[in-house]
Amino acid sequence: MESWPPFPELAVSDLALLVMVAAITYLSRAAAVVLFPSARGELLALVGRIPAPLFASLAVFAFVGDDVVLPEASTIAAVFAALLVTPKRSLGLTLAAGIAGFVVVELVRLM
Amino acid sequence: MTPRAEPNSHPVWPATLVPIAAAIGVFGMLYGAAAQPIFGTWLTLFSSVVIFSGTVQFSMVGLLAAGAGPVAVLWAVFVVNIRNFALGAAVRPHLLGGDLRRMLISWFLIDETVGLALAAPSQADRTLLRSGVVAYLAWVSGTAVGAAGGAAVALQGLASAVFPVLFVGLAALMVRSATGLARAGAGAAVTLVLLFILPGLAGLAPILGGVVAALPGAGGE
Numbered sequence: 001m002e003s004w005p006p007f008p009e010l011a012v013s014d015l016a017l018l019v020m021v022a023a024i025t026y027l028s029r030a031a032a033v034v035l036f037p038s039a040r041g042e043l044l045a046l047v048g049r050i051p052a053p054l055f056a057s058l059a060v061f062a063f064v065g066d067d068v069v070l071p072e073a074s075t076i077a078a079v080f081a082a083l084l085v086t087p088k089r090s091l092g093l094t095l096a097a098g099i100a101g102f103v104v105v106e107l108v109r110l111m
Numbered sequence: 112m113t114p115r116a117e118p119n120s121h122p123v124w125p126a127t128l129v130p131i132a133a134a135i136g137v138f139g140m141l142y143g144a145a146a147q148p149i150f151g152t153w154l155t156l157f158s159s160v161v162i163f164s165g166t167v168q169f170s171m172v173g174l175l176a177a178g179a180g181p182v183a184v185l186w187a188v189f190v191v192n193i194r195n196f197a198l199g200a201a202v203r204p205h206l207l208g209g210d211l212r213r214m215l216i217s218w219f220l221i222d223e224t225v226g227l228a229l230a231a232p233s234q235a236d237r238t239l240l241r242s243g244v245v246a247y248l249a250w251v252s253g254t255a256v257g258a259a260g261g262a263a264v265a266l267q268g269l270a271s272a273v274f275p276v277l278f279v280g281l282a283a284l285m286v287r288s289a290t291g292l293a294r295a296g297a298g299a300a301v302t303l304v305l306l307f308i309l310p311g312l313a314g315l316a317p318i319l320g321g322v323v324a325a326l327p328g329a330g331g332e
């Protein structure tokens with residue numbers, strides 16, 4: 001690992017860009033839980049239905065990536081193992097099964 | 112608004128946070144290594160300290176590396192951050208306290224922490240804060256190691272596997288009926304289709320998929 005360089009003179013344009021990116025990111029988070037009105041009625045019901053499909057969608061996105069390609073065999077095994085234990089509805093068990101699936105395939109590859 | 116306490120709340124154990132934090136740390140290292148040639152070491156670290164969003168930061172660095180200007184970067188960042196509105200809407204009913212408290216805790220609003228908070232809705236505040244602090248420290252320290260030249264390539268495969276597994280587990284926790292399962296399947300299918308037909312909006316695809324599948328009538332209801 002390289003040693004850290006001395007603190008440099010800041011590149012103002014880069015610094016300004018990062019500050020603006022940070023501001024947009026934080027304001028979008030704060031707006032979502034502070035500025036926007038609370039959901040009521042049918043909108044509240046809709047919001048209550050979002051988590052399951054949202055996380056299933058994020059799982060697909062994390063699985064295939066933004067270039068939509070099949071991942072490594074070990075990642076496929078990890079997700080398959082995780083899916084097998086989903087009826088138990090335990091996040092810890094799902095993570096453990098996923099990591100175990102990944103490790104098994106990696107070990108088979110090494111043999 | 113009174114938070115909705117649910118009887119089957121699953122507390123988030125520290126052991127659950129370890130693999131998630133480790134995966135976030137590895138991706139922080141990869142981000143640090145990717146951003147260092149563009150921003151230099153100190154600004155790379157600064158970016159993770161003040162932004163704390165892997166999706167935003169990887170998008171930003173990817174665009175800058177491809178020669179995009181500041182306006183294009185800011186537009187992309189705005190589009191990517193639209194996902195926060197859906198995350199915030201989902202978790203807001205479970206957050207206690209006034210505007211200032213929610214404003215402070217919103218700093219930790221990322222996919223992983225919202226998922227963990229919704230897994231334990233009766234203690235969403237505490238879970239969002241606790242998992243958020245862990246994720247933030249992992250992200251910033253990972254960035255520091257990556258920006259300083261640390262290599263994480265050997266761990267990239269495992270880190271890549273942890274996130275889909277995490278979201279599978281979170282989706283399973285949220286499914287409470289056959290209709291819910293159908294909605295989850297519909298969300299996954301819509302996301303996959305959107306990724307194919309709208310590759311330029313890949314960062315929004317999972318949010319759109321999740322919201323479309325939650326609409327009345329979707330999921331076989």
